Amino acid sequence: MARHLTLGIDIGTTNVKACVLDTQTGKVVAFGSQEHPLFHPKPGWAEQEADNYWQAVTSSIRQCLEQGNFADQIAGVAISGLVGVTLPVNDKGRPLRPAMIWMDSRSEEECTDIRNTIGEKEINRNNGNRVAPWFIDPKALWIAKHEPHVFAATHKFLSPAGYCTYRMCGNFTMNTGDAGLAYAYEYQKEAWNPAVANAIGIPIEKFPRLYRSHEIVGEITSKAAEETGLRAGTIVAAGGTDISSAALGVGVTKAGEAFYSMGTGSNLGIMIPTEQTVDEYRILKWPHVLPGLTMFDAPMAFTGASLKWFRDQFGDGEFRLAERMGQNVFDLFTEQAKHVPACSNGLLYLPYLGNSLAPNWNSRATGVFFGVQPTTTRATMIRALIEGVAFDLLSNFRIAEAAGAKIDTLVLNGGPTKSRFWNQITANVVNRPLKVPDIGEAAPIGDAVLAAVAAGIYSDPVTPLADIVKIKETIDPDPVANRRYVDFFEEWRAVYQSLVGSMDRHRSLLEKYSVS
Structure with a gap:
């Protein structure tokens, strides 16, 4: 046979x-x-x-x-x-x-x-x-x-x-x-x-x-x-x-189609013909598995890794509860975050736990929570983690569009995309429908x-x-939430830009006093 x-x-x-x-x-x-x-x-x-x-x-x-x-x-x-x-x-x-x-x-x-x-x-x-x-x-x-x-x-x-x-x-x-x-x-x-x-x-x-x-x-x-x-x-x-x-x-196999793959890191991949020259180098290009197609691709380093870091450092309670209930520990985190309003009461997170890839390409970048207040809770931090990852995607999204890429919808893949809550935040931030394959x-x-x-x-x-x-x-964006996210995204970008010099000096101090 x-x-x-x-x-x-x-x-x-x-x-x-x-x-x-x-x-x-x-x-x-x-x-x-x-x-x-x-x-x-x-x-x-x-x-x-x-x-x-x-x-x-x-x-x-x-x-x-x-x-x-x-x-x-x-x-x-x-x-x-x-x-x-x-x-x-x-x-x-x-x-x-x-x-x-x-x-x-x-x-x-x-x-x-x-x-x-x-x-x-x-x-x-x-x-x-x-x-x-x-x-x-x-x-x-x-x-x-x-x-x-x-x-x-x-x-x-x-x-x-x-x-x-x-x-x-x-x-x-x-x-x-x-x-x-x-x-x-x-x-x-x-x-x-x-x-x-x-x-x-x-x-x-x-x-x-x-x-x-x-x-x-x-x-x-x-x-x-x-x-x-x-x-x-x-x-x-x-x-x-x-x-x-x-x-x-x-099933992303044609020029103009795009997908968002999420795991430890994530990638925004937009298909372009290999013969097409795109003079934008903050986003990468490498061959698709299909000859004749090149992926105009923005890698981001700390997507699922951000929530995994939070789980490993602060999630003992959720670990024990997940084991007793037979549930996914990450679902317990996102359930808490659902009770926090969009934009996390102003708490902003830069998802750079060691470096930043596209579009900043800053190997000395570091993770940041900005806007901590007496009312900031664990649930607020969890939602800010997810929103910070989505803001990183939006920064690449805008650069790709400015370079001539047309993105009507995104097809999703990867572990974090199993969370409908996470997917809805992503859709609201980038203001595009997200297709979830079965x-x-x-x-x-x-x-x-x-x-x-x-x-x-x-x-x-x-x-x-x-x-x-x-x-x-297909997950459609909420236009009301998107308007709020657009406003906070501008401040999110400004926080990063204002801290670039501090991140560089901070890394130098770490290297100076690190134990070999």
């Missing part, structure tokens, strides 16, 4: 999620997930262990396989993952140091070096992006400067998806989406540019071979079969970035679709989506 199941796996910043897709019905028949740790050894540093990615991947796969006799029916596998990660490995595929992930901001000096050597205009032209620590190259140059023995021993720089794909099939690969976070990648030609790589100071041979997301990169090895429970010889596809696979998984986690579904194309089950990634993606709800 022909194999008709495929497996999609997404490596998020703190969780790996996997699903098995039945291509005959368009339904997910199994799901698994596993957390993995994030380390902040110094202010501004953010690292993860590559083997923790792999352990979470194998755990998620085995959870799926335990839900049915699936291994022999899985025709293909694809992995996506978090982007902007610099992970050096040797020629045996062994990690040489922890991965420096997207929120790591230690490489500001290396960004200055890139501007002084090749120039930011050439980076803009070749890669379509700005120079910032969020990307692969500045962190690689930091390694070259501070850990030259590691840089010299580096055979390839891999992404988390690329590393786990290597563990699957034994080949060093990089999908074009992950490559979009390396300045040597010429995004409108889908190719490495050796001249740019050499000018930056990273030999082009340290980057893996490029593949489109639906292309075959290898087969499950016997060793990987033992570790995962999958059948040796199963096709492995190149996969994509977490955001681009999620876009596919929610699917689970979109990125692994998108990966499963890519795996089905690689395995020859689907002729293309778009056609089957009509049977997979259904919109269960």
Whole structure:
């Protein structure tokens, strides 16, 4: 009997999620997930262990396989993952140091070096992006400067998806989406540019071979079969970035369509034709999993992470209550926030717990509550956290529109979007309808679709989506609440601008007095 199941796996910043897709019905028949740790050894540093990615991947796969006799029916596998990660490995595929992930901001000096050597205009032209620590190259140059023995021993720089794909099939690969976070990648030609790589100071041979997301990169090895429970010889596809696979998984497949993906961080992704030149670099550009489309994408760092921080530091009571009641602890937080009026009685929150990505790109930004009064409660702070995240989205929303992007509606995805309360605040702030798909986690579904194309089950990634993606709800904005949010948004922006200098001096003090 022909194999008709495929497996999609997404490596998020703190969780790996996997699903098995039945291509005959368009339904997910199994799901698994596993957390993995994030380390902040110094202010501004953010690292993860590559083997923790792999352990979470194998755990998620085995959870799926335990839900049915699936291994022999899985025709293909694809992995996506978090982007902007610099992970050096040797020629045996062994990690040489922890991965420096997207929120790591230690490489500001290396960004200055890139501007002084090749120039930011050439980076803009070749890669379509700005120079910032969020990307692969500045962190690689930091390694070259501070850990030259590691840089010299580096055979390839891999992404988390690329590393786990290597563990699957034994080949060093990089999908074009992950490559979009390396300045040597010429995004409108889908190719490495050796001249740019050499000018930056990273030999082009340290980057893996490029593949489109639906292309075959290898087969499950016997060793990987033992570790995962999958059948040796199963096709492995190149996969994509977490955001681009999620876009596919929610059915965002045409220029002009947009989606908002929320997790530990979040992304506003607007689809543009790859040949279109947009001279706006506060918002990023990288390849969609669909050839010919580029994602005009605004990443924001501390979305779900803001409420998770509050939970971890101040949520012991809710933790215990959630366990007794069998409820989601975050639902208990948002239930409290429902009783606070829009704009949180004037309490404003800047969601920058370590740095700010789009549109500020300030690696020295810090989180701020502004407007605390004697009447400020825990519930007020919870609502302000959610509203501060929505204000960060609105700041990028306005920049995208000014650059010529047209956004009629947003399609949602990710953990926080399971909260209707959170979604309503987002709709009220950006003043657009939000479409909520009737699917689970979109990125692994998108990966499963890519795996089905690689395995020859689907002729293309778009056609089957009509049977997979259904919109269960559209959340319309409240115009009265929007007018109030617009007024407070202007003050929210002003608070950030007035504190930029203080944030810079504050980080210098932290670095001066940090314990090595």
